[in-house]
Amino acid sequence: MQVQELVSAAQKTNIDLFVELSSAFTDNMNKLADLNLEAARTLLSTTREFSQQALATHEPSEWLTLQNAFMVPAAGQVQDYNRRLLDLAASVQATYVRCSQAQAQACSTQARAALQDFAKRVPQGSEPIVAALDSAIGAAHQLYGSLQQTGQQAVEVARTQVDLAANAAARSAKRGIDPVAQATKS
Template sequence: MTLLSPEQIAAEKANVDAFFGLAGKIFEGVEKLAALNLQVVKATLAEVQENLAKASGTTEPPQWFALQAGFAGPFAEKSLSYGRQVFEIASSTQAEVTQLALTHYERYNDRVQALVEETAKHAPTGSEAAIAAWKSAIAATTTLYETLQKTGQQAVQFAGSNLDVVAATASKTVRGNGGQASAAAAAGAKR
Protein backbone atom coordinates (compact mmCIF):
# COMPACT_ATOMS: atom_id res chain seq x y z
CA MET A 1 0.00 0.00 0.00
CA THR A 2 1.40 3.39 -0.99
CA LEU A 3 0.89 6.40 1.19
CA LEU A 4 0.71 9.83 -0.28
CA SER A 5 3.19 12.42 0.88
CA PRO A 6 1.89 15.64 2.45
CA GLU A 7 2.82 17.50 -0.75
CA GLN A 8 0.82 15.04 -2.86
CA ILE A 9 -2.15 15.33 -0.52
CA ALA A 10 -1.95 19.14 -0.71
CA ALA A 11 -1.74 18.96 -4.52
CA GLU A 12 -4.73 16.63 -4.71
CA LYS A 13 -6.70 18.90 -2.37
CA ALA A 14 -5.81 21.89 -4.55
CA ASN A 15 -7.01 19.99 -7.63
CA VAL A 16 -10.30 19.08 -5.97
CA ASP A 17 -10.78 22.66 -4.76
CA ALA A 18 -10.05 23.95 -8.26
CA PHE A 19 -12.56 21.52 -9.77
CA PHE A 20 -15.32 22.51 -7.36
CA GLY A 21 -14.50 26.21 -7.76
CA LEU A 22 -14.75 25.84 -11.52
CA ALA A 23 -17.95 23.81 -11.32
CA GLY A 24 -19.42 26.39 -8.93
CA LYS A 25 -18.72 29.26 -11.32
CA ILE A 26 -20.22 27.36 -14.24
CA PHE A 27 -23.33 26.53 -12.22
CA GLU A 28 -23.65 30.19 -11.17
CA GLY A 29 -23.65 31.14 -14.86
CA VAL A 30 -26.23 28.48 -15.69
CA GLU A 31 -28.35 29.65 -12.75
CA LYS A 32 -28.21 33.27 -13.98
CA LEU A 33 -29.15 32.15 -17.49
CA ALA A 34 -32.06 30.06 -16.18
CA ALA A 35 -33.33 33.00 -14.11
CA LEU A 36 -33.11 35.27 -17.15
CA ASN A 37 -34.97 32.74 -19.30
CA LEU A 38 -37.69 32.36 -16.67
CA GLN A 39 -38.07 36.14 -16.47
CA VAL A 40 -38.30 36.38 -20.28
CA VAL A 41 -40.91 33.62 -20.48
CA LYS A 42 -43.07 35.26 -17.81
CA ALA A 43 -42.84 38.66 -19.49
CA THR A 44 -43.56 37.17 -22.92
CA LEU A 45 -46.64 35.32 -21.69
CA ALA A 46 -47.98 38.49 -20.08
CA GLU A 47 -47.35 40.45 -23.29
CA VAL A 48 -48.99 37.82 -25.46
CA GLN A 49 -52.06 37.88 -23.25
CA GLU A 50 -52.20 41.68 -23.40
CA ASN A 51 -51.68 41.71 -27.19
CA LEU A 52 -54.39 39.09 -27.73
CA ALA A 53 -56.78 41.21 -25.71
CA LYS A 54 -55.92 44.24 -27.86
CA ALA A 55 -56.18 42.27 -31.10
CA SER A 56 -59.59 40.85 -30.24
CA GLY A 57 -60.91 44.42 -29.97
CA THR A 58 -59.98 45.35 -33.55
CA THR A 59 -62.63 45.06 -36.24
CA GLU A 60 -60.99 46.61 -39.30
CA PRO A 61 -57.97 45.14 -41.12
CA PRO A 62 -56.01 48.44 -41.12
CA GLN A 63 -56.39 48.62 -37.34
CA TRP A 64 -55.17 45.05 -37.04
CA PHE A 65 -52.14 45.77 -39.26
CA ALA A 66 -51.33 48.90 -37.29
CA LEU A 67 -51.56 46.91 -34.08
CA GLN A 68 -49.25 44.22 -35.49
CA ALA A 69 -46.74 46.86 -36.61
CA GLY A 70 -46.78 48.25 -33.10
CA PHE A 71 -45.80 44.85 -31.69
CA ALA A 72 -42.74 44.43 -33.93
CA GLY A 73 -40.66 47.26 -32.48
CA PRO A 74 -40.88 46.30 -28.81
CA PHE A 75 -40.34 42.62 -29.68
CA ALA A 76 -37.13 43.40 -31.58
CA GLU A 77 -35.87 45.68 -28.80
CA LYS A 78 -36.55 43.01 -26.19
CA SER A 79 -34.86 40.35 -28.31
CA LEU A 80 -31.76 42.52 -28.59
CA SER A 81 -31.82 43.19 -24.85
CA TYR A 82 -32.11 39.46 -24.18
CA GLY A 83 -29.15 38.79 -26.47
CA ARG A 84 -27.07 41.40 -24.64
CA GLN A 85 -27.95 39.92 -21.25
CA VAL A 86 -27.08 36.40 -22.40
CA PHE A 87 -23.78 37.68 -23.74
CA GLU A 88 -23.05 39.49 -20.46
CA ILE A 89 -23.77 36.34 -18.43
CA ALA A 90 -21.64 34.22 -20.74
CA SER A 91 -18.73 36.66 -20.80
CA SER A 92 -18.74 37.21 -17.02
CA THR A 93 -18.88 33.46 -16.42
CA GLN A 94 -16.08 32.95 -18.93
CA ALA A 95 -14.00 35.63 -17.20
CA GLU A 96 -14.50 34.00 -13.78
CA VAL A 97 -13.68 30.54 -15.14
CA THR A 98 -10.60 31.94 -16.89
CA GLN A 99 -9.45 33.58 -13.66
CA LEU A 100 -9.83 30.32 -11.74
CA ALA A 101 -8.01 28.41 -14.47
CA LEU A 102 -5.24 31.02 -14.50
CA THR A 103 -4.80 30.76 -10.74
CA HIS A 104 -4.64 26.96 -10.94
CA TYR A 105 -2.24 27.11 -13.90
CA GLU A 106 0.06 29.54 -12.09
CA ARG A 107 0.18 27.26 -9.04
CA TYR A 108 0.90 24.25 -11.23
CA ASN A 109 3.54 26.17 -13.20
CA ASP A 110 5.24 27.27 -9.97
CA ARG A 111 5.37 23.64 -8.79
CA VAL A 112 6.84 22.49 -12.11
CA GLN A 113 9.45 25.25 -12.04
CA ALA A 114 10.36 24.35 -8.46
CA LEU A 115 10.70 20.71 -9.52
CA VAL A 116 12.97 21.70 -12.41
CA GLU A 117 15.09 23.88 -10.13
CA GLU A 118 15.35 21.09 -7.55
CA THR A 119 16.22 18.58 -10.25
CA ALA A 120 18.85 20.95 -11.65
CA LYS A 121 20.52 21.17 -8.24
CA HIS A 122 20.87 17.40 -8.01
CA ALA A 123 21.45 16.65 -11.69
CA PRO A 124 24.66 14.97 -12.72
CA THR A 125 27.35 16.92 -14.51
CA GLY A 126 26.67 17.32 -18.22
CA SER A 127 22.88 17.50 -17.92
CA GLU A 128 22.79 21.29 -18.22
CA ALA A 129 21.53 21.08 -21.82
CA ALA A 130 18.61 18.87 -20.80
CA ILE A 131 17.72 21.19 -17.92
CA ALA A 132 17.95 24.22 -20.24
CA ALA A 133 15.67 22.47 -22.75
CA TRP A 134 13.20 21.69 -19.99
CA LYS A 135 13.19 25.31 -18.83
CA SER A 136 12.81 26.48 -22.42
CA ALA A 137 9.81 24.17 -22.90
CA ILE A 138 8.19 25.52 -19.73
CA ALA A 139 8.78 29.11 -20.87
CA ALA A 140 7.32 28.34 -24.30
CA THR A 141 4.26 26.76 -22.70
CA THR A 142 3.78 29.78 -20.46
CA THR A 143 4.07 32.12 -23.44
CA LEU A 144 1.58 30.03 -25.42
CA TYR A 145 -0.88 30.05 -22.52
CA GLU A 146 -0.59 33.83 -22.12
CA THR A 147 -1.05 34.35 -25.86
CA LEU A 148 -4.13 32.13 -25.92
CA GLN A 149 -5.56 33.96 -22.93
CA LYS A 150 -5.03 37.37 -24.56
CA THR A 151 -6.52 36.12 -27.83
CA GLY A 152 -9.55 34.81 -25.98
CA GLN A 153 -10.05 38.13 -24.21
CA GLN A 154 -9.74 40.00 -27.50
CA ALA A 155 -12.28 37.68 -29.12
CA VAL A 156 -14.76 38.30 -26.30
CA GLN A 157 -14.24 42.07 -26.55
CA PHE A 158 -14.63 41.92 -30.33
CA ALA A 159 -17.84 39.89 -30.03
CA GLY A 160 -19.17 42.34 -27.44
CA SER A 161 -18.45 45.36 -29.61
CA ASN A 162 -19.99 43.63 -32.63
CA LEU A 163 -23.08 42.82 -30.57
CA ASP A 164 -23.36 46.48 -29.58
CA VAL A 165 -23.04 47.61 -33.22
CA VAL A 166 -25.60 45.08 -34.43
CA ALA A 167 -27.97 46.00 -31.62
CA ALA A 168 -27.69 49.72 -32.36
CA THR A 169 -28.23 49.16 -36.08
CA ALA A 170 -31.18 46.86 -35.49
CA SER A 171 -32.75 49.32 -33.04
CA LYS A 172 -32.52 52.13 -35.60
CA THR A 173 -33.95 49.87 -38.30
CA VAL A 174 -36.83 48.73 -36.12
CA ARG A 175 -37.66 52.29 -35.09
CA GLY A 176 -37.57 53.41 -38.73
CA ASN A 177 -39.66 50.48 -39.98
CA GLY A 178 -42.07 50.75 -37.07
CA GLY A 179 -42.78 54.35 -37.97
CA GLN A 180 -43.22 53.49 -41.66
CA ALA A 181 -45.52 50.56 -40.88
CA SER A 182 -47.62 52.69 -38.55
CA ALA A 183 -47.87 55.45 -41.16
CA ALA A 184 -48.85 52.93 -43.85
CA ALA A 185 -51.47 51.38 -41.60
CA ALA A 186 -52.85 54.82 -40.71
CA ALA A 187 -53.03 55.74 -44.39
CA GLY A 188 -54.92 52.50 -45.08
CA ALA A 189 -57.35 53.30 -42.27
CA LYS A 190 -58.17 56.72 -43.83
CA ARG A 191 -59.14 55.16 -47.15
Protein backbone atom coordinates (compact mmCIF):
# COMPACT_ATOMS: atom_id res chain seq x y z
CA MET A 1 0.00 0.00 0.00
CA GLN A 2 1.17 3.48 -0.74
CA VAL A 3 1.45 6.08 1.99
CA GLN A 4 -1.29 8.16 0.37
CA GLU A 5 -3.67 5.19 0.45
CA LEU A 6 -2.85 4.61 4.13
CA VAL A 7 -3.48 8.25 5.00
CA SER A 8 -6.74 8.28 3.06
CA ALA A 9 -7.93 5.07 4.76
CA ALA A 10 -6.97 6.47 8.18
CA GLN A 11 -8.88 9.68 7.53
CA LYS A 12 -11.99 7.78 6.44
CA THR A 13 -11.80 5.55 9.50
CA ASN A 14 -11.40 8.55 11.80
CA ILE A 15 -14.38 10.36 10.27
CA ASP A 16 -16.55 7.24 10.62
CA LEU A 17 -15.40 6.84 14.21
CA PHE A 18 -16.16 10.49 14.99
CA VAL A 19 -19.65 10.24 13.51
CA GLU A 20 -20.43 7.03 15.40
CA LEU A 21 -19.16 8.35 18.74
CA SER A 22 -20.94 11.70 18.27
CA SER A 23 -24.19 9.92 17.49
CA ALA A 24 -23.82 7.63 20.50
CA PHE A 25 -23.00 10.61 22.73
CA THR A 26 -26.09 12.51 21.57
CA ASP A 27 -28.37 9.49 21.98
CA ASN A 28 -27.08 8.75 25.46
CA MET A 29 -27.34 12.37 26.57
CA ASN A 30 -30.99 12.30 25.47
CA LYS A 31 -31.52 9.08 27.44
CA LEU A 32 -29.87 10.65 30.50
CA ALA A 33 -32.06 13.75 30.22
CA ASP A 34 -35.16 11.55 29.93
CA LEU A 35 -34.07 9.51 32.96
CA ASN A 36 -33.50 12.63 35.04
CA LEU A 37 -36.83 14.16 33.98
CA GLU A 38 -38.64 10.96 34.88
CA ALA A 39 -36.87 10.88 38.26
CA ALA A 40 -37.78 14.51 38.93
CA ARG A 41 -41.44 13.91 38.01
CA THR A 42 -41.59 10.86 40.26
CA LEU A 43 -39.97 12.77 43.13
CA LEU A 44 -42.40 15.68 42.78
CA SER A 45 -45.41 13.37 42.60
CA THR A 46 -44.29 11.37 45.62
CA THR A 47 -43.53 14.53 47.59
CA ARG A 48 -46.95 15.98 46.78
CA GLU A 49 -48.72 12.79 47.90
CA PHE A 50 -46.67 12.60 51.09
CA SER A 51 -47.28 16.27 51.89
CA GLN A 52 -51.03 15.96 51.39
CA GLN A 53 -51.24 12.87 53.56
CA ALA A 54 -48.90 14.37 56.19
CA LEU A 55 -51.13 17.42 56.50
CA ALA A 56 -54.13 15.17 57.08
CA THR A 57 -52.52 13.32 60.01
CA HIS A 58 -53.29 14.31 63.57
CA GLU A 59 -51.23 11.96 65.69
CA PRO A 60 -47.43 11.58 65.70
CA SER A 61 -47.79 7.82 65.33
CA GLU A 62 -49.79 8.33 62.14
CA TRP A 63 -47.09 10.62 60.81
CA LEU A 64 -44.35 8.07 61.60
CA THR A 65 -46.33 5.32 59.89
CA LEU A 66 -46.88 7.55 56.89
CA GLN A 67 -43.22 8.49 56.73
CA ASN A 68 -42.17 4.86 56.91
CA ALA A 69 -44.66 3.93 54.21
CA PHE A 70 -42.85 6.28 51.84
CA MET A 71 -39.31 5.20 52.74
CA VAL A 72 -39.33 1.73 51.15
CA PRO A 73 -40.73 2.88 47.79
CA ALA A 74 -38.29 5.81 47.81
CA ALA A 75 -35.37 3.44 48.38
CA GLY A 76 -36.65 1.28 45.53
CA GLN A 77 -36.89 4.31 43.26
CA VAL A 78 -33.32 5.33 44.06
CA GLN A 79 -32.17 1.78 43.44
CA ASP A 80 -34.01 1.70 40.09
CA TYR A 81 -32.53 5.07 39.08
CA ASN A 82 -29.01 3.89 39.93
CA ARG A 83 -29.45 0.68 37.95
CA ARG A 84 -30.78 2.52 34.91
CA LEU A 85 -27.97 5.08 35.16
CA LEU A 86 -25.41 2.28 35.37
CA ASP A 87 -27.01 0.54 32.38
CA LEU A 88 -26.69 3.78 30.45
CA ALA A 89 -23.04 4.11 31.45
CA ALA A 90 -22.42 0.49 30.43
CA SER A 91 -24.01 1.21 27.05
CA VAL A 92 -21.71 4.19 26.55
CA GLN A 93 -18.72 2.13 27.61
CA ALA A 94 -19.67 -0.68 25.22
CA THR A 95 -19.91 1.77 22.32
CA TYR A 96 -16.55 3.25 23.24
CA VAL A 97 -14.96 -0.20 23.50
CA ARG A 98 -16.38 -1.31 20.16
CA CYS A 99 -15.15 1.86 18.44
CA SER A 100 -11.74 1.79 20.08
CA GLN A 101 -11.27 -1.89 19.24
CA ALA A 102 -12.11 -1.17 15.61
CA GLN A 103 -9.69 1.77 15.67
CA ALA A 104 -6.93 -0.32 17.24
CA GLN A 105 -7.46 -3.07 14.68
CA ALA A 106 -7.34 -0.54 11.84
CA CYS A 107 -4.16 1.03 13.23
CA SER A 108 -2.55 -2.37 13.62
CA THR A 109 -3.48 -3.34 10.05
CA GLN A 110 -2.20 -0.04 8.69
CA ALA A 111 1.03 -0.29 10.67
CA ARG A 112 1.62 -3.80 9.42
CA ALA A 113 0.89 -2.72 5.82
CA ALA A 114 3.34 0.17 6.17
CA LEU A 115 5.90 -2.20 7.67
CA GLN A 116 5.51 -4.61 4.76
CA ASP A 117 5.94 -1.72 2.34
CA PHE A 118 9.02 -0.64 4.30
CA ALA A 119 10.37 -4.21 4.28
CA LYS A 120 10.31 -4.25 0.49
CA ARG A 121 12.57 -1.20 0.34
CA VAL A 122 15.14 -1.94 3.03
CA PRO A 123 18.59 -3.28 2.20
CA GLN A 124 19.49 -6.96 2.55
CA GLY A 125 20.19 -8.02 6.14
CA SER A 126 17.50 -5.78 7.68
CA GLU A 127 15.08 -8.64 8.24
CA PRO A 128 15.73 -8.78 12.01
CA ILE A 129 14.80 -5.12 12.34
CA VAL A 130 11.58 -5.65 10.36
CA ALA A 131 10.78 -8.72 12.46
CA ALA A 132 11.37 -6.75 15.66
CA LEU A 133 9.07 -3.96 14.48
CA ASP A 134 6.40 -6.51 13.52
CA SER A 135 6.73 -8.12 16.94
CA ALA A 136 6.42 -4.72 18.63
CA ILE A 137 3.23 -3.97 16.68
CA GLY A 138 1.78 -7.33 17.70
CA ALA A 139 2.73 -6.80 21.35
CA ALA A 140 1.17 -3.33 21.38
CA HIS A 141 -2.04 -4.74 19.94
CA GLN A 142 -2.13 -7.48 22.59
CA LEU A 143 -1.47 -4.93 25.35
CA TYR A 144 -4.34 -2.80 24.11
CA GLY A 145 -6.62 -5.85 24.14
CA SER A 146 -5.61 -6.65 27.71
CA LEU A 147 -6.27 -3.06 28.81
CA GLN A 148 -9.71 -3.15 27.20
CA GLN A 149 -10.54 -6.39 28.98
CA THR A 150 -9.39 -4.93 32.30
CA GLY A 151 -11.59 -1.87 31.74
CA GLN A 152 -14.61 -4.06 31.04
CA GLN A 153 -13.97 -6.03 34.22
CA ALA A 154 -13.75 -2.79 36.21
CA VAL A 155 -17.14 -1.70 34.87
CA GLU A 156 -18.66 -5.05 35.85
CA VAL A 157 -17.18 -4.77 39.36
CA ALA A 158 -18.62 -1.26 39.69
CA ARG A 159 -22.03 -2.50 38.55
CA THR A 160 -21.95 -5.32 41.10
CA GLN A 161 -20.91 -2.94 43.88
CA VAL A 162 -23.72 -0.49 43.07
CA ASP A 163 -26.26 -3.32 43.05
CA LEU A 164 -24.98 -4.62 46.38
CA ALA A 165 -25.04 -1.15 47.95
CA ALA A 166 -28.54 -0.44 46.65
CA ASN A 167 -29.85 -3.78 47.92
CA ALA A 168 -28.23 -3.20 51.31
CA ALA A 169 -29.77 0.28 51.52
CA ALA A 170 -33.21 -1.06 50.63
CA ARG A 171 -32.94 -3.82 53.26
CA SER A 172 -31.70 -1.31 55.83
CA ALA A 173 -34.59 1.06 55.12
CA LYS A 174 -37.08 -1.79 55.41
CA ARG A 175 -35.54 -2.99 58.69
CA GLY A 176 -35.70 0.53 60.09
CA ILE A 177 -39.35 0.86 59.13
CA ASP A 178 -40.63 -2.46 60.44
CA PRO A 179 -39.96 -1.78 64.18
CA VAL A 180 -41.50 1.71 63.93
CA ALA A 181 -44.57 0.31 62.19
CA GLN A 182 -44.96 -2.33 64.88
CA ALA A 183 -44.52 0.26 67.64
CA THR A 184 -47.14 2.57 66.19
CA LYS A 185 -49.65 -0.29 65.96
CA SER A 186 -49.28 -1.00 69.67
